[in-house]
Amino acid sequence: MKKSEQSDTGWYFLAGVIILYIIVALIKPAALLPSLKFFLNIIIKIIPVFILIFILMAVINLFVTTKKLVKYFGKKSGVKGWIAAIITGIISTGPIYLWYPLLNDLQKGGVRNGLIAAFLYNRAVKIPLLALMIVYFGLTYTIILTIVMIIASIFQGLIVEEIVEAKA
Amino acid sequence: MDKKLVIAVKKAARALYKSLPILLGVILLISLLNILIPKNIYSSLFSHNIILDSTIGSVLGSILAGNPITSYVIGGEFLKQGVSLVAVTAFIVAWVTVGIVQLPAEITLLGKKFAVARNITAFVFAIIVALVTVAIMVVI
Numbered sequence: 001m002k003k004s005e006q007s008d009t010g011w012y013f014l015a016g017v018i019i020l021y022i023i024v025a026l027i028k029p030a031a032l033l034p035s036l037k038f039f040l041n042i043i044i045k046i047i048p049v050f051i052l053i054f055i056l057m058a059v060i061n062l063f064v065t066t067k068k069l070v071k072y073f074g075k076k077s078g079v080k081g082w083i084a085a086i087i088t089g090i091i092s093t094g095p096i097y098l099w100y101p102l103l104n105d106l107q108k109g110g111v112r113n114g115l116i117a118a119f120l121y122n123r124a125v126k127i128p129l130l131a132l133m134i135v136y137f138g139l140t141y142t143i144i145l146t147i148v149m150i151i152a153s154i155f156q157g158l159i160v161e162e163i164v165e166a167k168a
Numbered sequence: 169m170d171k172k173l174v175i176a177v178k179k180a181a182r183a184l185y186k187s188l189p190i191l192l193g194v195i196l197l198i199s200l201l202n203i204l205i206p207k208n209i210y211s212s213l214f215s216h217n218i219i220l221d222s223t224i225g226s227v228l229g230s231i232l233a234g235n236p237i238t239s240y241v242i243g244g245e246f247l248k249q250g251v252s253l254v255a256v257t258a259f260i261v262a263w264v265t266v267g268i269v270q271l272p273a274e275i276t277l278l279g280k281k282f283a284v285a286r287n288i289t290a291f292v293f294a295i296i297v298a299l300v301t302v303a304i305m306v307v308i
Binding site for chain 1: 172173175176177178184187188190195200204215236237239241244257264267270272273274276282286290301305
């Protein structure tokens, strides 16, 4: 996909969603204000994460060369690459879609697709949220689910990579 | 060094600006779905078949999006209403790992093949993870 096409797609998508809002405003006007309020609440919540991702991207642009990326997260990164993807996935914060631009940069820089998939899967394991999960579902359940998910992330990463790299 | 810093910051700003309409669209869509679909509708969808329920859980978790805390709250409510732990587990796992709403953003930024493969496998894995987790719980 060309760069201009990529940015146009985004604007078309946003325009489509705005049209959807206009339709909802006509059919069910009572839903409009609560939706916009919900939207504003999310925006306020994600601003700090957005700033963090901006800083991270700038730092990566400044210090991390493509060569280094390929060395640590490329085809030959091995076990260390998987461990790094799992750990960074767990410690990363904020909604999943906020990380797409950074991952797009890393993907272009030669990072393995399997590691990107594993990173995204491990975003489901959130340390601050584990306490809450324990409250709702118990300690044993939380520990087992967390371990099973980390293992699943590796299998999923490998499968995604196989599919993406298979010749059409 | 200063020049390099300016270039690095500009590059990051450009990348984020490019993804801005997609991010805004996804957040607007999530907000609309959260308001339009009442939460108590979901529990009525479950049967008492372990495979079918975990699949329904994974489907619901895939469609819905938002903070994981919300999925725990809804999952907790499901359990109270008698929905099985396997179904609830598939639901909370798919909630974070599969994103139908953010799929356009993922396709645009990470590639169609990657995004579709990742979401489909994450959907299947939500069911597998749920079955394995609950099976281990039963054995222990």
